[in-house]
Amino acid sequence: MTCPICEKDADEKYRPFCSKRCADIDLGKWLTGSYAVPSQREDDGEDLLRELDESTQKPH
Template structure:
């Protein structure tokens, strides 16, 4: 298995990365939103919130 950041062989201590540095680079990408999954719907978050608020109440 190779490191997803630099393609070097992985280290069992930091798997799936080769080093702590590559693990930190990956974490920074997650935190900055580089790995965000694009949304197809709804385009406008406010419209989505409004749609949920207007749903009829569920019987309990």
């Protein structure tokens, strides 16, 4: 198995990654939204837009 980030051989300790660095890079991509799991719902985009619109109208 190769590391999905740099394609070096995976290390058993960090599997499927080769190092902590590559594992951290992958985690960072998830946390910043670079990776996303697509939704099966058709109206998710509309719900998100409605929530954003409502949150900008509420006073803090």
